[in-house]
Amino acid sequence: MAPYLFTAPAVILYVAFMLVPVGYAVWLSLRAYRIEGALLGRKTEVFVGLDNYVAVLTNPEFAAGFGRLAVYGVIAVPLTLGLALLFALVLDTPAARLKRFGRTAIFIPYAVPGVVAALLWGFMYLPSTSPFSYVTRALGLGTIPFLDGPGLFGSLANIAIWGGVGFNMIIIYTSLRSIPGEIYESARLDGAGEVQIALRIKVPLVVPALVLTGVFSLIGTLQLYSEPATLQPMTSAISNTWVPLMTIYRDAFGTDDLPQAAAASTVLAVGTVLVSVVILRIVNRKRMGVER
Amino acid sequence: MSVTTTRPAPAPAVRSPSDRARSRARQGGWGVLPTIVLLVGAFYCLVPVLWVYVASTKTRGELFTTFTFAPGTGLGENLTALFAYEGGQYLLWCLNSLIYSGVGSLLSVLVSTMAGYGLAKYEFRGRSFLFLSILAGVLIPGIVLAVPQYLLLSQLGLVGTHWSVLLPSIVSPFGIYLSRVYAMSAVPQETLEAARIDGAGEWRIFQRIVLPLMVPGMVTVFLLQFIGTWNNFLLPYIMLSDQSRYPLTVGLFTLLAKGSSSPALYSVAITGAAVSIIPLLALVLFLQRYWRLDLVSGGLKG
Numbered sequence: 405m406a407p408y409l410f411t412a413p414a415v416i417l418y419v420a421f422m423l424v425p426v427g428y429a430v431w432l433s434l435r436a437y438r439i440e441g442a443l444l445g446r447k448t449e450v451f452v453g454l455d456n457y458v459a460v461l462t463n464p465e466f467a468a469g470f471g472r473l474a475v476y477g478v479i480a481v482p483l484t485l486g487l488a489l490l491f492a493l494v495l496d497t498p499a500a501r502l503k504r505f506g507r508t509a510i511f512i513p514y515a516v517p518g519v520v521a522a523l524l525w526g527f528m529y530l531p532s533t534s535p536f537s538y539v540t541r542a543l544g545l546g547t548i549p550f551l552d553g554p555g556l557f558g559s560l561a562n563i564a565i566w567g568g569v570g571f572n573m574i575i576i577y578t579s580l581r582s583i584p585g586e587i588y589e590s591a592r593l594d595g596a597g598e599v600q601i602a603l604r605i606k607v608p609l610v611v612p613a614l615v616l617t618g619v620f621s622l623i624g625t626l627q628l629y630s631e632p633a634t635l636q637p638m639t640s641a642i643s644n645t646w647v648p649l650m651t652i653y654r655d656a657f658g659t660d661d662l663p664q665a666a667a668a669s670t671v672l673a674v675g676t677v678l679v680s681v682v683i684l685r686i687v688n689r690k691r692m693g694v695e696r
Numbered sequence: 697m698s699v700t701t702t703r704p705a706p707a708p709a710v711r712s713p714s715d716r717a718r719s720r721a722r723q724g725g726w727g728v729l730p731t732i733v734l735l736v737g738a739f740y741c742l743v744p745v746l747w748v749y750v751a752s753t754k755t756r757g758e759l760f761t762t763f764t765f766a767p768g769t770g771l772g773e774n775l776t777a778l779f780a781y782e783g784g785q786y787l788l789w790c791l792n793s794l795i796y797s798g799v800g801s802l803l804s805v806l807v808s809t810m811a812g813y814g815l816a817k818y819e820f821r822g823r824s825f826l827f828l829s830i831l832a833g834v835l836i837p838g839i840v841l842a843v844p845q846y847l848l849l850s851q852l853g854l855v856g857t858h859w860s861v862l863l864p865s866i867v868s869p870f871g872i873y874l875s876r877v878y879a880m881s882a883v884p885q886e887t888l889e890a891a892r893i894d895g896a897g898e899w900r901i902f903q904r905i906v907l908p909l910m911v912p913g914m915v916t917v918f919l920l921q922f923i924g925t926w927n928n929f930l931l932p933y934i935m936l937s938d939q940s941r942y943p944l945t946v947g948l949f950t951l952l953a954k955g956s957s958s959p960a961l962y963s964v965a966i967t968g969a970a971v972s973i974i975p976l977l978a979l980v981l982f983l984q985r986y987w988r989l990d991l992v993s994g995g996l997k998g
Contacts, residue, residue, distance in 0.1 A: 406898035410814030411826065413807045417867035422833055425844030491737050500730035509738035512745065515976040517927035519945040520969045523952055524744040535764035578990040630929040634949055637956035656843050665843055673840040680835045
């Protein structure tokens with residue numbers, strides 16, 4: 405009996421707030437609202453099969469949202485992981501000084517909510533308050549277009565990198581610390597430098613941590629919402645459908661088309677799970693191939 | 697140009713002390729670079745935080761006219777405006793954030809610890825099915841669930857209440873996963889067996905023996921969950937419509953959104969952001985040493 409009682413609260417909450425909502429969303433995504441009657445129309449729900457999915461998948465704005473997400477992700481994910489790995493390796497280097505200060509400082513943005521991070525960076529991008537544009541203007545170069553055109557992708561990615569590097573750095577660093585020190589001793593005796601040790605020994609050993617942080621970063625990318633939504637009042641370049649979640653929000657609460665929003669949510673969730681599973685598969689196969 | 701050197705290379709078989717000194721000197725050359733890399737990273741991470749504190753001292757006029765890192769003269773004025781905003785809404789937002797994150801994470805830790813312990817230390821039918829289902833839950837992004845959760849809670853008439861934010865924040869598949877990993881390594885099977893032989897009941901064993909052993913893991917799960925809930929935006933944004941129930945993230949977001957039409961609110965939003973960072977900075981700095989993030993990175997041997 406005991407194990408069932410210990411797991412019961414978690415199972416009940418898991419079913420109530422994860423499984424049931426997912427099931428409800430899928431059910432709702434197969435239905436649609438129809439207005440009956442000419443003047444005082446009454447809203448009724450009818451079963452429409454996969455119509456909503458067809459509408460979602462053929463909606464050019466939804467697809468364009470994924471396209472923008474891809475551009476953003478291609479910048480944000482590799483840079484976040486690369487910088488996190490670099491800082492973790494530096495922290496693990498005997499020669500580095502001021503480690504505690506550096507580690508704490510780089511970790512601090514993790515405690516800053518995405519909305520607040522977007523607010524801080526937004527003002528640092530806004531031409532009238534940006535310190536960077538202040539300098540370039542003084543040099544006669546004009547303002548930097550942080551919030552327009554292609555610059556917007558870099559600006560948004562920068563917010564994610566700023567917020568994400570610290571946490572990923574700590575994950576990779578703790579994983580580095582769990583490597584027994586004797587492994588490096590023989591390499592040092594053979595005359596290997598710290599850089600060689602880092603690239604040849606440390607990096608391959610923290611691949612599992614890199615995969616984990618990579619999958620989390622990717623899931624985070626697909627959920628991008630609060631940063632562009634926060635920057636929206638500052639620029640006209642961010643539409644109401646800029647990323648998929650913004651489209652879903654608009655469908656659900658702007659145009660009151662809940663079935664459409666449910667279908668789009670399902671597509672996004674299935675897409676996220678598929679991407680994660682595919683990555684884990686590829687990585688696992690590669691690593692097994694190496695070990696054999 | 698010693699490409700075609702004829703001198704025999706020194707035999708590397710035995711390393712003399714001078715060799716070792718030279719290699720240490722080479723490390724010394726690299727020695728400055730890691731520190732510089734670290735300082736550049738720290739600078740990058742601290743600049744926006746520094747900016748918000750400088751900007752919170754500026755009056756509305758100074759914000760758009762003086763150099764961004766030049767301190768202003770309006771700190772007192774901004775703080776007064778912030779705490780007076782719509783009859784003290786800001787303090788309510790702080791309190792709400794504390795309730796959602798504090799109460800939610802506490803309940804979440806309890807639920808996760810019990811489930812993690814149950815999954816780690818008992819053999820029972822459906823155990824691996826249960827664990828795999830929860831693992832799959834880790835992959836479902838919480839935000840994608842927000843809209844369906846809204847639909848469901850609106851059927852129950854809970855939308856707009858504190859419960860609508862609190863209840864979905866309690867279940868954390870990742871927290872359950874971490875608790876299981878920690879229970880596997882921190883709770884010795886022999887101790888449990890010995891207690892059972894002594895006639896202790898399962899619940900009593902959990903309270904008296906297991907809970908104290910799992911405290912470091914619980915602190916980690918609590919902090920991850922606390923910061924996750926504190927930083928959450930979309931869930932409360934969707935669930936709540938009454939301003940006085942907003943957490944800080946949603947409150948600051950609405951302030952900024954209104955700021956585009958009435959710029960006076962920009963200073964209020966900036967000051968609000970600056971003040972809201974303080975408690976979380978303190979929490980992270982203070983509790984950094986209690987984190988067991990090797991749990992997350994898989995460094996812990998189960």
